[in-house]
Amino acid sequence: MLVARTFKRIKIQAKTPIAKPGNGVIRGGNTTNLLLAYNEQAEGKAGSRYMVKGLRGMLNHAMMALAQQQGIEVCHSSDKRETQAGVRLLPEGFHPNGSCFPENECIKHKIMGSIKKQSLIRFDSVIVVSDNLKGTFEDAQKIHIGTENRTSLMYKTKKSIQNFKDRYIGGRLIFTIELLGKLTKKELGFLLKGILYMPELRWGRGGNNGAGKLVLENIQLQKVRLERTIVKGKVQEETKVQNLWREMEEALQSW
Amino acid sequence: MVKKRYILEGKLLTPLITSSPVMKKGPVRIKVLRALNDMQRYPLRSYPGKLVKGERREPTVLKGFRGYVRITCYDWNETRAREVIKTYLLKDYLGRGTCEGFGKIQWLTYREEEGKTQLRVKKRKLRIRKGLGPNYPLALQRLLCALMLHDFVQTSKHISKIYVEVTIHDPEIRVACQRHHEQPVEENTLLSRVKYYDKMAAYISRRKTKKVAQRYDYKNGKIDFEKLAKEIEEKQQSAYKLYHYIYHSKELKRIVESMSYGRKSLRNHLLLMVNLAIGDFLKGKLVLADEKKSQQRPSKEWENTQRLRMLRCIYSPSMSNADSREPNQLEDREGSEHSRGKDSKKKAVR
Numbered sequence: 001m002l003v004a005r006t007f008k009r010i011k012i013q014a015k016t017p018i019a020k021p022g023n024g025v026i027r028g029g030n031t032t033n034l035l036l037a038y039n040e041q042a043e044g045k046a047g048s049r050y051m052v053k054g055l056r057g058m059l060n061h062a063m064m065a066l067a068q069q070q071g072i073e074v075c076h077s078s079d080k081r082e083t084q085a086g087v088r089l090l091p092e093g094f095h096p097n098g099s100c101f102p103e104n105e106c107i108k109h110k111i112m113g114s115i116k117k118q119s120l121i122r123f124d125s126v127i128v129v130s131d132n133l134k135g136t137f138e139d140a141q142k143i144h145i146g147t148e149n150r151t152s153l154m155y156k157t158k159k160s161i162q163n164f165k166d167r168y169i170g171g172r173l174i175f176t177i178e179l180l181g182k183l184t185k186k187e188l189g190f191l192l193k194g195i196l197y198m199p200e201l202r203w204g205r206g207g208n209n210g211a212g213k214l215v216l217e218n219i220q221l222q223k224v225r226l227e228r229t230i231v232k233g234k235v236q237e238e239t240k241v242q243n244l245w246r247e248m249e250e251a252l253q254s255w
Numbered sequence: 256m257v258k259k260r261y262i263l264e265g266k267l268l269t270p271l272i273t274s275s276p277v278m279k280k281g282p283v284r285i286k287v288l289r290a291l292n293d294m295q296r297y298p299l300r301s302y303p304g305k306l307v308k309g310e311r312r313e314p315t316v317l318k319g320f321r322g323y324v325r326i327t328c329y330d331w332n333e334t335r336a337r338e339v340i341k342t343y344l345l346k347d348y349l350g351r352g353t354c355e356g357f358g359k360i361q362w363l364t365y366r367e368e369e370g371k372t373q374l375r376v377k378k379r380k381l382r383i384r385k386g387l388g389p390n391y392p393l394a395l396q397r398l399l400c401a402l403m404l405h406d407f408v409q410t411s412k413h414i415s416k417i418y419v420e421v422t423i424h425d426p427e428i429r430v431a432c433q434r435h436h437e438q439p440v441e442e443n444t445l446l447s448r449v450k451y452y453d454k455m456a457a458y459i460s461r462r463k464t465k466k467v468a469q470r471y472d473y474k475n476g477k478i479d480f481e482k483l484a485k486e487i488e489e490k491q492q493s494a495y496k497l498y499h500y501i502y503h504s505k506e507l508k509r510i511v512e513s514m515s516y517g518r519k520s521l522r523n524h525l526l527l528m529v530n531l532a533i534g535d536f537l538k539g540k541l542v543l544a545d546e547k548k549s550q551q552r553p554s555k556e557w558e559n560t561q562r563l564r565m566l567r568c569i570y571s572p573s574m575s576n577a578d579s580r581e582p583n584q585l586e587d588r589e590g591s592e593h594s595r596g597k598d599s600k601k602k603a604v605r
Contacts, residue, residue, distance in 0.1 A: 001337065001365070003345045023304055035303050037269050038321050051269050053303070056355050122348075125269045125356025139268055139361060228344055228362065235265075235344070235362040 004227045008244070009124075010177040012195060013218040018211045020168045021054040021204035031165040032205075034145070037127050047133060049140050052126040055175055058203050058214075063108050063194040065201070068093050074108040075100060079115075107190050111183070120183060121191070124176040128169060143171040168211065188221075189255030192248065195219065221248040258370040261328040261336045263343055264291060265362040270301040270319030272351040272358060282330050283339055285349070287320045298322040303357070317352065324349065324360060329370060340365070381534065383526045387498050388533070394543040395536055396494040397428065401449050402528045403497050405432040406512075406521065407487060412436040416470070416510060416521055419484040423491060448532070448541075456527040460512075460519045467517035471509045478506045501525055 023035040039048035060077055067074040076094035083089060090096065098114030100106045113119030129140040148166040153159065183191070195216070202212035225240045267287070276287035276298050287298045299321040326343050330336040344365075350358035387399070407421040410433055415421065423429040431446040440447045471478060483506055490496040501507060507522035535541040 001341065001344070003341050005345055035270075036301060036321075038267065049268075051303075051356065053355070119354050122354045123356050125359045127268055230344075230365045233364055233366050235365060237362075 001230045002227065003229075004225065006223065006225045008179045009222050009224055010179070010192070010195070011174065011218075011220045011222055012176070012216065013172065013174050015172045015215045015217055016170060016203065017213060018168050018170045019203050019214070020166055020206050020211050021052050022167060023053070030163065031147070032167060034128075034167050034169070037125075047129070049127050049129050050145070050169075052128055052169065052173070052175075054204050055126070056123045058198055058201055059194055060108075060112060062197040062201055063112070063190070064094070066190075066194055066197045067108065072107070074106045075112075075114065107187060111187055111191055118180075120179065120181045120187075122178045122180055124178060126173060126175045128173065131171070141173055143169050143173055145169055166206070172217075185251045185254040188247075188251035189253070192219070192252055193255055219248075221245070221251075258329055258331055259333065259336070260368040260370045261330070261340050262366050262368065263326040263340055263362065264364045265324045265326075265360040267320070267322055267324060268359040268361055269357055270303060270321050271324070271349055272303070272317050272319045274318060276320050281339075282328050282336070283343075284327050284329070286325050286327075288323045288325055291323050291325070317357075319350075319357065381527075381530060383502075383523075383530050384533070385502065387495050391494070391533075392543070395532070395541075397425070398445060398448055398532060398543070399494040399529050400425075400491060400497060401428045401431050401445055402452055402532060403494070403501060403525050404428065404487070404491060405435055405449050405453065406525070407484065408432045410434070410436045415484075416512075417478075417480045417483055419480045421484050421488050421491070425491075452528045452532055455531055456524055457513075459531075460524065460527060461516045463518065464515055465517040466515050467511055468514075470511055470514070475509070478509065483507075498526075498529065 020032070021034070022032045034050035035053060037049040037051040057077075064074060064077065071093075073093055073095060075097045076090060077097060078089065079097040079099070081088070081090050081096055095106075098109065098116045100109055101114065101116050109117070111120050127140045128143045128145065129137055130145045131142045133142070146168055148168060149163060150166060151160045151163050154161060177191075177195075196219075199214050199216060203214050204212045206212060221244045223242045223244055227238045227240075229236050229238075271287060273287075278285040288294065289296045289298045301319045301321050302316050303319055304316045326340070328336045328339050330339075344362060347360065348358045349360060352358065391399075404421060404423055406416045408423065408429070409415055409420055413436075423432060427445055431444075431449045434440075434446055435449045435453055440450060483504075486500065487497070490500050501522055504522060507525075508520050510521040511517050512519045512521045512524040532541065536543075
């Protein structure tokens with residue numbers, strides 16, 4: 001049995017000194033942990049894999065900021081116009097998410113989609129593992145994972161209320177964006193410019209305290225052929241990669 | 256022919272977001288497992304959420320599962336089953352939130368197994384009778400009367416479902432109808448049986464909810480409830496007459512049995528109860544203790560006589576429509592036949 005498919009993807013290599021793309025505060029606990037993907041019992045507690053979140057949302061906000069800078073009206077991340085009290089939530093230069101579809105569809109909606117339409121891009125899941133472990137892993141990337149002890153203080157008296165812990169990551173990581181459909185040159189150019197705008201924003205929480213800085217090192221547009229075969233009852237995978245430098249440059253020039 | 260089972264197994268690298276660990280799509284069954292050998296234990300859960308301060312409720316929290324995935328296709332056709340497996344083998348992700356990286360799978364193994372031969376047991380479907388069978392024991396007839404009248408009186412839960420109360424002459428049947436929503440109840444009494452069959456019929460028929468505001472459709476004309484109650488009251492002494500009346504009633508077909516289950520009519524509810532009771536009696540499940548033993552259960556002689564009667568019904572054309580008609584209707588028909596015969600004679604003369 002043999003199956004195969006070809007698709008395009010954008011491969012990005014980035015570096016972060018410290019980032020907290022956590023799962024949020026867990027009720028009842030005092031640690032803000034990363035999202036556990038899976039763990040194997042043979043490797044113990046240290047071998048647990050974590051899923052890194054928040055990259056898609058960061059790109060979404062980067063596209064918004066880029067469009068506002070260039071004076072183009074695009075979809076906002078939220079679909080609300082105002083609160084129940086009548087306070088306006090929508091800033092100038094944006095319309096509610098998905099309201100432009102199907103007439104006058106904006107460029108961000110074409111790429112990112114909404115509840116009305118499927119997105120054209122998919123972020124491949126980034127799975128990380130602590131660099132204390134020995135050996136190499138095919139399914140996870142090695143990165144530094146640590147905890148930060150913090151205390152929350154009272155407003156005037158500065159008395160400590162309670163201690164809590166933050167899990168953070170730091171180091172180099174690779175993430176890929178799979179293109180699910182055919183993108184025009186303009187759309188691909190806008191997507192690439194959005195990715196290049198990402199270092200201007202902060203990733204995860206604690207952005208005002210210096211966390212969440214992202215440095216892009218390498219961006220590649222690739223054409224991938226994926227083949228899967230079954231040999232003696234086991235599934236084997238093979239990929240062939242081809243770089244598309246010229247197409248990427250043309251797309252960047254078109255936007 | 257033996258069905259084959261085609262099994263594809265994989266490991267979940269990120270949590271799969273679904274409401275339940277078992278999914279079904281045509282011949283394919285997808286199941287999330289804790290381990291590949293462990294089929295019984297529930298898979299590990301995970302609740303990924305978003306960074307919204309102070310809010311970790313439904314829209315921000317997602318329900319996911321960790322572990323392994325098993326996809327089984329159970330089909331006669333080999334080529335069709337393999338094509339189904341191929342579509343899943345090409346996929347990298349399953350479930351919701353795949354654009355953010357949830358539900359990533361690493362496929363591990365594939366195998367084919369021979370399934371067990373399954374003998375299909377044909378179950379007899381419950382059918383609503385056109386008319387009651389001949390010579391039912393008196394105790395059963397009384398029970399059927401009580402079942403058919405139980406919704407036309409006021410109880411602790413509701414008023415009469417036709418708005419006008421029917422006065423029941425038999426005191427025991429009256430008490431059974433009025434108290435069929437109350438507790439506790441003595442066992443093997445008329446009241447307990449009415450309660451049991453009411454619950455049973457509701458359990459069978461009430462599958463999907465549909466709340467309605469009206470008891471019946473006013474647009475197609477008003478129902479004369481007083482006339483309806485009067486006619487039911489007249490026929491309460493005979494179970495045969497009452498069943499025949501309810502079966503052919505167009506008004507009861509329009510009235511809703513329950514306001515929260517608007518799809519089911521009162522007529523169907525009453526007929527279903529009666530047919531369940533008769534079915535139980537013929538199987539021997541329903542034992543009526545208050546009557547004599549000869550009347551409790553159909554004896555062999557009684558069954559033989561019934562068979563003979565049935566054979567006569569089949570072979571003699573004059574007896575075929577005798578049971579399910581009312582005497583008034585038969586008279587009318589006879590009269591019409593006579594008149595037709597006269598007309599035909601007249602035509603022949605001309």
